Amino acid sequence: MKHTDRRERPAGRFAYEGLERVLHEKARLGILSSLVANPEGLVFTDLKELCSLTDGNLNRHMQVLQDAGLIEVRKWRHGRRPQTLVRLTGEGRERFLEYINLLEQIVSQTLDAAEGNAAKKSAPRRNTGWSPA
Amino acid sequence: MKHTDRRERPAGRFAYEGLERVLHEKARLGILSSLVANPEGLVFTDLKELCSLTDGNLNRHMQVLQDAGLIEVRKWRHGRRPQTLVRLTGEGRERFLEYINLLEQIVSQTLDAAEGNAAKKSAPRRNTGWSPA
Numbered sequence: 572m573k574h575t576d577r578r579e580r581p582a583g584r585f586a587y588e589g590l591e592r593v594l595h596e597k598a599r600l601g602i603l604s605s606l607v608a609n610p611e612g613l614v615f616t617d618l619k620e621l622c623s624l625t626d627g628n629l630n631r632h633m634q635v636l637q638d639a640g641l642i643e644v645r646k647w648r649h650g651r652r653p654q655t656l657v658r659l660t661g662e663g664r665e666r667f668l669e670y671i672n673l674l675e676q677i678v679s680q681t682l683d684a685a686e687g688n689a690a691k692k693s694a695p696r697r698n699t700g701w702s703p704a
Numbered sequence: 705m706k707h708t709d710r711r712e713r714p715a716g717r718f719a720y721e722g723l724e725r726v727l728h729e730k731a732r733l734g735i736l737s738s739l740v741a742n743p744e745g746l747v748f749t750d751l752k753e754l755c756s757l758t759d760g761n762l763n764r765h766m767q768v769l770q771d772a773g774l775i776e777v778r779k780w781r782h783g784r785r786p787q788t789l790v791r792l793t794g795e796g797r798e799r800f801l802e803y804i805n806l807l808e809q810i811v812s813q814t815l816d817a818a819e820g821n822a823a824k825k826s827a828p829r830r831n832t833g834w835s836p837a
Contacts, residue, residue, distance in 0.1 A: 582754065583754070583755075583756040585734035585737050586757075587730060587734050590733070595730055597728055600720065605717075605718045607821070608818075610821045620715040621718045622718045622719055623715065623719035624719075664818075674807060674811050677733070677807075678811060681740055682801075682808070684737075685804075688740070
């Protein structure tokens with residue numbers, strides 16, 4: 572075991588401040604990805620199926636996204652049936668793509684770190700202090 | 705607005721079943737990335753600073769990760785001071801890298817979809833039904 576070299580590992584290096592929870596939550600990540608792929612909007616029932624969500628769950632996440640200004644919701648009647656159309660706002664698209672770009676950096680840094688360490692494995696190692704006493 | 709073409713958009717396409725919540729949660733993503741980059745382990749205080757977490761938060765997330773078999777924790781005394789060393793288990797490394805690879809696919813598909821739609825924007829568009837009445 573070696574102690575952290577602070578020059579290489581500044582405080583907060585892995586805090587990922589930019590990963591906004593409103594975007595990062597798994598179900599909302601699915602909803603936003605569906606909507607980026609369908610910029611003209613998706614009807615509620617299609618969105619629900621694409622994301623494998625229940626009516627209640629989709630409604631709850633839509634409310635969070637709407638309150639954050641990321642999606643807009645339009646309701647109208649198709650004959651006797653009420654329809655709900657959901658789409659990304661301009662701000663929603665922009666913030667979601669910023670989030671996705673940050674995720675891309677995290678993925679790439681993590682894979683680099685993992686590969687770097689796998690390569691080091693063949694080199695002789697010090698006692699790490701983890702072997703059974 | 706067009707209706708979903710079910711051939712192109714199968715149910716569950718954006719459900720992201722593989723994004724395990726134990727790994728996806730923002731603070732735990734930071735902890736696991738720190739540990740992938742430091743396979744020999746990190747001491748508690750260094751991990752806390754790298755992830756900008758409080759003692760309480762880090763302890764809580766470590767418990768979740770330990771219960772899931774993803775990390776191992778070793779405590780010993782350095783003189784009079786107790787020290788805690790944290791590192792990934794083999795299973796933890798494997799599952800985290802699977803998760804990161806899935807994230808990479810999601811990022812790449814999302815960026816492709818966003819770019820594809822940006823390219824379509826210059827083509828003439830139908831009335832989307834979103835203009836003010």
